[in-house]
Amino acid sequence: MSTNVSSISQSQAPIVEFEPAKHELLACPAASCLTKEVFMHRFLLNNRDELIARCKAKVAQRPLRAATDKQLAHGVPMFLDQLTRTLSAEDDDELDLSIAISGPSGGDTLALSEIGVSATAHGKELLNLGYTVDQVVHDYGDLCQAITDLAFERDAPFAVVEFRTLNRCLDNAIADAVTEFSAQRDAQISVQQLAGEKQRLGFLVHELRNSLGTATLAVRALELGHMAISGATGAVLKRSLSTLGLLISRATAEVRGEGADQRQTFSVASFIADVDLVARLDVARKGAVFEVRTVDPSLAILANRDLLHAALANLLQNAFKYTQENSMVTLSAYASGEQVLIDVEDHCGGLPPGGAAKMFIPFSPNSDSRAGLGLGLSIARQSIEADNGTLTVRDVPGSGCIFTISLPLPSSS
Structure with missing residues (x-):
């Protein structure tokens, strides 16, 4: 297996400079990699397309969840790029930049990090697509699993501190995505409940108005015709008043949570x-x-x-x-x-x-x-x-x- 190491170094030089031994490790045979650490951000950068493809494959196995590039825009690809930048910043001892991208351990209650902003957008998108909260968690879990599997296959050991950073980024992303998903879902449920209450009230008012209108017409007919209330028009009046009573009783039963087959x-x-x-x-x-x-x-x-x-x-x-x-x-x-x-x-x-x-x-x-x-x-x-x-x-x-x-x-x- 051969790799043009100098070509890789030039293309990635603006991002981070690597120690020669660690840099060459990415291209070395598997047998020689077993005792050396690999920069995780370099590994993620070199295998970005493969990791995204693996995540898509995992997503495709779930019912009713065929992810498109557009749907994943604030999910796996963006999170992967942000994770890579976070790891690179920490390797360069730029801790403030790392925290700005991914947030501190446990998240930031005052301001969202870059990962937090994109994660909230992803959570909202999944809700609008009709998915459940478990899908939000799965999307980020897929990437963690894909990284672990591919690193094992390529015999690429990472430093413990890098795994801690990976877990911190995943934890913040999942928390922010789930929080936004839940908030948006609660807002939707509230709107639906208000709409349902408005409709039920509108229906009741409409039926009450109809029955009252019929009773009023019957009374006018009785007055104009000097008819006895025991006749057919009087029967209409009685039925209308009875319907008014039934409507009120039905509304009262609904408020009490009662119901019966009538x-x-x-x-x-x-x-x-x-x-x-x-x-x-x-x-x-x-x-x-x-x-x-x-x-x-x-x-x-x-x-x-x-x-x-x-x-x-x-x-x-x-x-x-x-x-x-x-x-x-x-x-x-x-x-x-x-x-x-x-x-x-x-x-x-x-x-x-x-x-x-x-x-x-x-x-x-x-x-x-x-x-x-x-x-x-x-x-x-x-x-x-x-x-x-x-x-x-x-x-x-x-x-x-x-x-x-x-x-x-x-x-x-």
Whole structure:
């Protein structure tokens, strides 16, 4: 085995000057290296590409973690360069420079070192890529293992003080990367929790407002028509007040951490008739024509009746709002295979491109384009999915939309 020693010395002269015996040791046969120490920073410099390749190979063996050069930019390559510079500075007795690059043992609570800055960036990058905290530790552990393995293979013994420096650099890098990873993750969790609380509160306020609005309409109808409260409109008022009470009770139970399955089997025809009474109070203000098709009286469904009623009411309010003036909104319910389907068809004129995909996003601003309709449709979908059902929309270009609730038929057993 032969090596051009003078060539190596010239190319690396600006970095550090080596004692001839130690310098030549890097090129010597393995048998003659067993009793001599090797400068670790020279070893790292000469084998940089090999060490990075070995780290990538280790990373590639882990599920869902195929590292790219960009992803590793603040990881192994940068850390390896910083480690090399730290070791070189210590060999030249430039201890202040060594500490500035890699930090003191135990880290610096007042200011991050170069290694600390890049390690925090690496920790943040791994979080954004969806990885876990153990991956942060593994990335730096891979390099330590790669250095140890390659040094053993090349019979390159290092001084104890250099291993101490290696451990100090790894310890500071891992600590700073994990700290940043954890801080960023906690911040994300906090934002998600706040968003979830905002959404739940928004849903509750939306449903309370709907029920209060229906009760108000019923009271006005009773006053204008001088009708008895024992009639159909009075029944709408009573149901609305009952729904208000249920919403408050449900919110109270959620605060207490309580929950229960409130599903029941009920007649679809009777359910649609109740929805019809409420909807006709609303449609009278919107200038639309409302048609309810006949429902098979034997058809039954297992669901949370109050949630389903609220969901269907939101679909109808949406249809009345966007259907063209004096056009028809149609409500129908029927069995299809093992499913009960409830359709709400309007004549809004159809959806713009991509409109269907945006309709169920909560807190989207209302617009005449129908792309994003606030909370109503999002609430409807969540309520139906809670009953193991689905809510979909089908665009009829030039005509309108058909919203379909699909729920499984009750089991015969």
